[in-house]
Amino acid sequence: xxxxxxxxxxxxxxxxxxxxxxxxxxxxxxxxxxxxxxxxxxxxxxxxxxxxxxxxxxxxxxxxxxxxxxxxxxxxxxxxxxxxxxxxxxxxxxxxxxxxxxxxxxxxxxxxxxxxxxxxxxxxxxxxxxxxxxxxxxxxxxxxxxxxxx
Numbered sequence: 001x002x003x004x005x006x007x008x009x010x011x012x013x014x015x016x017x018x019x020x021x022x023x024x025x026x027x028x029x030x031x032x033x034x035x036x037x038x039x040x041x042x043x044x045x046x047x048x049x050x051x052x053x054x055x056x057x058x059x060x061x062x063x064x065x066x067x068x069x070x071x072x073x074x075x076x077x078x079x080x081x082x083x084x085x086x087x088x089x090x091x092x093x094x095x096x097x098x099x100x101x102x103x104x105x106x107x108x109x110x111x112x113x114x115x116x117x118x119x120x121x122x123x124x125x126x127x128x129x130x131x132x133x134x135x136x137x138x139x140x141x142x143x144x145x146x147x148x149x150x
Contacts, residue, residue: 054110069083
């Protein structure tokens with residue numbers, strides 16, 4: 001398995017990964033529209049200088065993805081910038097094999113090369129599988145966003 005930067009030719013598979021993420025997350029968020037939606041502009045992300053989109057490839061098959069984006073931190077934090085991770089996807093047949101951890105390591109390496117020493121991500125609180133995977137990769141729970149329909 002190799003972890004490499006995504007290229008334009010990966011776009012069709014990456015669009016499928018995005019829809020896989022959305023369908024997996026729908027049960028965790030009743031506010032997602034029922035019509036077809038998209039979370040990302042993946043083509044623009046691949047070309048952006050402050051974003052690194054990576055894929056996990058085994059054989060000639062893409063089995064995972066993720067991205068890191070350098071963003072400005074809140075002015076009251078000790079770090080001025082951090083890397084935000086997202087678009088984390090691993091195909092069903094590759095889950096449980098450490099793919100996600102390798103993607104995160106590659107994105108952390110990219111962030112460190114840019115002087116970043118903090119990475120953050122969002123995960124649905126009820127998505128216990130993902131929470132465990134991120135905890136295994138060294139993440140700790142920080143904030144809980146709460147919502148209330150009225």
